[in-house]
Amino acid sequence: DGGITQSPKYLFRKEGQNVTLSCEQNLNHDAMYWYRQDPGQGLRLIYYSQIVNDFQKGDIAEGYSVSREKKESFPLTVTSAQKNPTAFYLCASSMRRVEAFFGQGTRLTVV
Amino acid sequence: AQRVTQPEKLLSVFKGAPVELKCNYSYSGSPELFWYVQYSRQRLQLLLRHISRESIKGFTADLNKGETSFHLKKPFAQEEDSAMYYCALNGGSQGNLIFGKGTKLSVKP
Numbered sequence: 418d419g420g421i422t423q424s425p426k427y428l429f430r431k432e433g434q435n436v437t438l439s440c441e442q443n444l445n446h447d448a449m450y451w452y453r454q455d456p457g458q459g460l461r462l463i464y465y466s467q468i469v470n471d472f473q474k475g476d477i478a479e480g481y482s483v484s485r486e487k488k489e490s491f492p493l494t495v496t497s498a499q500k501n502p503t504a505f506y507l508c509a510s511s512m513r514r515v516e517a518f519f520g521q522g523t524r525l526t527v528v
Numbered sequence: 529a530q531r532v533t534q535p536e537k538l539l540s541v542f543k544g545a546p547v548e549l550k551c552n553y554s555y556s557g558s559p560e561l562f563w564y565v566q567y568s569r570q571r572l573q574l575l576l577r578h579i580s581r582e583s584i585k586g587f588t589a590d591l592n593k594g595e596t597s598f599h600l601k602k603p604f605a606q607e608e609d610s611a612m613y614y615c616a617l618n619g620g621s622q623g624n625l626i627f628g629k630g631t632k633l634s635v636k637p
Contacts, residue, residue, distance in 0.1 A: 450625060457537060459614060459629030460572075475624070507572065509625070516562070517616075517625055519572040 420444065423508050423520035429528050430495070430502065438493045438523045440508035447512060449491035453477060454505040454522070463506075466491055495525060503527050530555050532617050534628035541605050542636050549600040549631045551589075551615030560618040561598040563589055564627075567611045575600075575613070585609070605635045 421442040430436045440449065448467050452460040462475030466485040480499025485491055491510075495502045505524050511517040531554040541547050553559055563575040576584045578591040578598060589600045598615060615628040 452627070457629065459534075460627040462624065462626065465624050473624070509572075511625070516574045516577065517564075521571050 421508060421510050421518050421520045423506075423523050425523060426521065428523055428525045430525060431528060433497045435494055435496050436525065438495070438506055438508075438525070440491045440493065440520060442489050442491075442510040442518070444510055444518060445488070446510035446518070447488070448510060448517075449485070450509040450511075450517065451475075451481070451483065451491070451493045452507045452509065454507055460507065463493065530617060530626050532615050532626055532628035534613075534615055534631050536631045537629070538632045538634065540634045540636065543607055544604050547602050547605045547609070547633065547635075549613050549615075549633065551598045551600065551628060553596050553598065553615075553617050555596075555617060559591075561589075561591055562616040562618065562625075563587070563598075563600050564614045564616055565611050566614070572614070605633075607635045607637060609633060610635045 424439045450465040451463040454460050461477050463481050464472050464475055464483040466472035469485055469488050472483050472485050480496055482494045503526050505522050507522050508520045509517040533552045535550055561578045564572050565575040566572045587602045589598050591598050612630050612632050614630045617626045
């Protein structure tokens with residue numbers, strides 16, 4: 418069953434902790450993206466990667482880090498430097514300049 | 529700079545009324561534009577793209593390069609159309625997707 422999977426669905430983080438959100442796709446897509454979705458803000462691009470071992474900062478990369486060691490995986494780490502990490506995070510993948518497919522999202526809450 | 533603007537945060541119409549969700553873009557080259565939809569408790573998914581010039585679920589969108597717009601239209605709204613709609617631009621050599629802030633469409637009975 419092809420698709421893009423994010424885990425976990427819900428994640429709780431204590432102040433000062435780093436947490437990593439998982440994103441895996443078996444669609445053989447080259448490009449992968451991480452977005453943050455806040456009410457009234459739409460989707461804001463955090464990082465994107467067009468190829469393995471390469472990634473680019475989006476509009477709100479500060480406080481986040483990513484890696485792209487494998488084509489099918491694009492994990493996002495929310496570091497303690499991110500001052501307002503509570504949000505809904507969406508991962509997507511696409512072939513270049515074609516439709517993007519989205520995961521179900523991860524809701525991160527700082528406690 | 530590449531930018532997508534959706535001026536309406538919320539659009540509320542009655543069932544059977546026409547609906548138009550506005551989208552304007554800023555891009556220097558030849559853009560590829562999309563409309564994505566997010567129904568309640570479902571993942572974000574593609575509704576339509578300008579290159580296909582198709583109608584999906586009764587929705588159409590025409591790219592107007594002169595006005596740099598890609599408005600989404602439907603002549604008769606249905607209650608099941610209630611959702612969050614995002615206009616997106618795929619531009620640049622790196623092909624990063626840029627989204628607008630979204631418009632929440634509410635169709636009342």
